[in-house]
Amino acid sequence: MQAQCEGTDQPSGRTAVEARLQELITEVDGLIDAVRAEESRVAAEISRVAPNHRDGAVNLVHYAELRQHDIRTVQGGLASIGATRLSTAEPAVLARLQAARNVLSAYNGEPLKYTDVEVRDAFALADDILEDHATELLGYSSEETHSRIMVTLPTEAGEDLDLVRGFVAAGMELARINCAHDGPEVWKRMIDHVHTAAAEYGRDIKVAMDLAGPKVRTGRIAPGPAVGRARVTRQDTGRVLTPAKIWLTPDDAPDISIPADLPGRPTLPLRVEREWLEALAPGDEISFHDNRDAKRKFVVTRQENGGVLAEGQRNAYITNSTLLESDYTKTRVSGVPPTEQRLRLQRGDTLLLTDDPAPATPAPGRTPRISCTLPEAVRAIEVGQRVLFDDGSIAGRAVEKRSDGEYTVVELRIDYAGPNGTNLAAYKGINLPETVLPLPSLTEEDIAAFRFVAEHGDIANISFIRDTDDVAFVLDTLEEIAAESADPERVRRLGIVLKIETIPAYENLCPVLLAGMRHPNLGIMIARGDLAVELGFDRMAEVPRLIAQMAEAAHVPVITATQVLESLAKSGLPTRAEITDAAYALRSEAVMLNKGPHITDAIRILHTLSTKLGRSQRKNRQMLRQIGSWMPEND
Template sequence: MNAFTRGAEELLQQVLHLRDAALAAEQAQAERLAAFPEARRISARNLLHYLAVRRVDLRPLQMRLAQLGLSSLGYLEPHVLASLQAVATRLAEMVGHTPASPPASCCTFATGARLLQDNATALLNPPRDKRDVRIMVTLDSHDTDSQQLGELVAAGMDIARINCAHDDAPTWRRMAALVRAAPPTPVGPALVQIDLAGPKSRTGSVTPQGRVLHLRPQRDLRGQTLAPALLDLWCGDGPVPTRHTTAPVLCAADAQPALAAVFPDPLTLHFTDTRGRARHARLMARDGALLRFAFDRAAYIEEGLPFSLCDEQGGALCVARFAGVPEVAGVLHLRVGDPLLLTRDDLPGSPGERDEQGRWLTPPQIHCTLEAAFDAAQPGQSVWLDDGRIGAIIESRSAQTLQLRVTYAAPQGSKLRAEKGINFPDTSFDVPALTAKDLDDLSAMASQVDLVALSFLRGPQDVQALREHLARNGREDVGIVLKIENQQAFAQLPAILLEALAHPKVGVMVARGDLAVEMGFERLSEVQQEIIWLCEAAHLPVIWATQILDTLARSGLPSRPEVTDAAMSTQAECAMLNKGPYIADAVRFLCGVLERMEGHYAKRMALRRPLSIAQPGLLEPPATAAPASPKNSEPGP
């Protein structure tokens, strides 16, 4: 036997060993597999095969196979045994052996691709002619109307997303009805997805800074006024009329309503602003008792500030006070080294107080909405706030508080406001994904939706609970989207996927916002890739989400990095865009990117390091021990 034959024989034994390991993993779960519907059993087997194969480092084998001109196993996810069998057959022929017959449970190349396509179609509707990746858009409850929805569908939206973390059931029903009434897409009506809020950990309210309005005209680089600042002043009786306007609207308190109709032109508004500077504005337009004034200079207006309306000669026609000035949201200014107190009690946060030497007399404090954090979090564990913009370490804890020390912030300090996310990546929680609010929201919206997204799940038990509640609402047919956005869900992903395969329509969302904070930004790329690989092995569609073309949707112009990021969404079956003033432009842009890139990519081939997530014992919920910090743990596969 020459060196070539010996090398081929050695490779054959390695491939056959992988095949035997895959079959052994299937046999170990034989009783569990028997409970799956026949249509799902093939996918469950293939997932088990994949997990078994990815427990080892395949890279040396891949390199040697490629040198022989054989498949390097760089794309085996949807058909693991078929890929191994094809390579084993070629190697057997090289060494003069009779190729072994493929196992009876083998998922063929054609079957694996077809199952993934069929499952994506069942959950997300058929793909459009020029692109396979569907586009999901988060609706804005304040700006969404029938005209905008028609424009979004025409631009390329396939699925409308309603976030139940905001607004209420009547608002969601209105948006769902608008989607139903919108013109259909080329492959059928646009689908409606609701995202249940889940046990999201957020900051509570912060004591407002006051009621002050800052009016600023638009100026050129030489300080010349390009456009005046506008202010609408309601001088009538009763509440301010509801109108769509970009100008702030204030009320004239203590004014005589009858006078507004007879105010002469021209009319000017005079007052001294909060800085003690005299300001005046000219009447620009009027609609009954609603007067619009234009300012050529900046002004600060506080609640209760007196003003007068004057005629052409400067005579005062009316003296009143400004009312209805909006509150300026409270904010905590935090720097590295500052203390921060998280409180269980739902009290308004405060910025704290220092003495004359700058030492803290009382620390900044803010409410944390996740009660479980005060029972589970421990000193030494990390906390990240506002999507990772602020980092801290827990120094001490009590039943009602967590004392933090800020370890990461912007050089000039970072601002922490209300309703910002709080992540505890080092802390293991035993918290159901479905809250009491979620159950009420699900009951209110069950009949209105096509897909339900489960937020902040942590294990297979959460998937089972959602299926049970859908059954109680008579919606076993609704599609389920599992949002992977914390360490526990990622660690239990194999078990979660096996549980999910019991449902007829299911997909996975890579929620990259919270996931990046939980896993560490440096690991996000590999983590999202691992999720895609495992979902493809289970023949389940993936939704690529969070900040895709976010700059374009908000400002009208894309950044170069986000265009590349958008192109990477060709690895998924759906890409999700968030709301913004230019969202229709972002949808059209994404359509163009996808139509071009899908001709170049179709699930990318890759080298196969061992997957830590594929190790034995991960098909069942792990012990309650807290996972290692993503900042200090070993790099993932």
């Protein structure tokens, strides 16, 4: 063996290192050439962005090109000599590559290729540009935080100034109004309350307003029989915890609200003859046979505001033909609404989706059929494409498309539902992640709301963005509104936030951002809920991070949305996982909280998290502050 080895060329360790250095130099030079070439190729698109976005547009193009290459071996090689791994190159791609090249030059014993001017301060400048854009769009953040807290206002915020004061006191820094709900009068009162509360706390809080875009939903389902249920709640042992309750009001009077302090299952409202009702008193018994011919007895427990509450110890099914009896006098019930019917779907079932607006009529043994609120969507679906319902709780694939007279029918094979089936109700969302919809990004209702936002709000959040044509339509519409406005410059300064919530928007992210950067006051929102439905939950560990990185490269501020501290807002108790999720979301320039009875607590906790993390992280970079918990005790 020794003889075989003698005389062979075995490169020394030094020679191998030099060879690897030269390989790295060649690879890094190639990346620098590639990003510069891409900048030249799309120079026309870059030239159209607003002046304040010029640096960001160039860096965005560099970053998008960098991510077209698999540079993991380059990263490993750079790390092995203690150089940058390029893992946080987003703020200044070219400068980071040039810095890496200079390190390689130094190791290789050759003059530095790039000057100090080309490399120095590039990251700090990029951070300053992004912060300036975030401040212009979203307002100032706290001195100790990088992220702002956006709070979705409930309808009550239009009537209750103290509610809004509570949000501001807890840490709200941006207010959000969803234009899919309420209307201009309520929106205006909400905005006035935000401005009043902000002024009282010496703050300036901007108002963002969501434009819903075209909504594809299931159509009507024929109502079921008019049967109401009054139900008890029981312990596991069967003992009644809360009684069944009926709320009786006169049939010739306006609806009288059910008392809000009643525990247990919902109270069933019923209408009865006034004379019979007025003869009742607390302690009186009301007896009847319910719809199953079961005899039931309820006892009057309260009289309030013209209504009567009666409670029973058994469940009761009541219809508009039920006769109530008290003290040998009877009255017939009215006012029981029809039940809401649903389609029950299981894996393997067939569902017919149609543009026929006739209501669905559920029937055992019949293939379920349901319409769509946007006929164009049904006509656009092609065989093989995915169709998802109700936030992805039901999903299927088109297996056939046919005409049924003047209507189109798409036959779907359901391949995803709950283990025991899932109910599909009327007016639930439909997602078509693989279908090209021939619809504009703004409906006529959206454009009317857009005009309101341009006059009264600070930011318009734009839904249903798919490509550069959608962005151009939004910006052209904004310019039309400006041309008709008494204050056109205010309109042109309006913040525009593009919601990234569809597969096309994600796949076209770089050109979408470049198109949006023609507007000087731009941001994006990562709408994680819709993205999860369209992409699948398995992609959500990666996709929001990739979107945020692309936006950081463009120096465009990001709002992270959907289900941040949702359990806390709804139940008053956070989960461990959502605290971690909130911490990650706070890497964005703003985090959106949705509505809930405990939203003020959620604002307060998110503000605390933001303050703590503001000293420890900047986007994806860890800031190595001193950790007091690890300090040795003083002697």
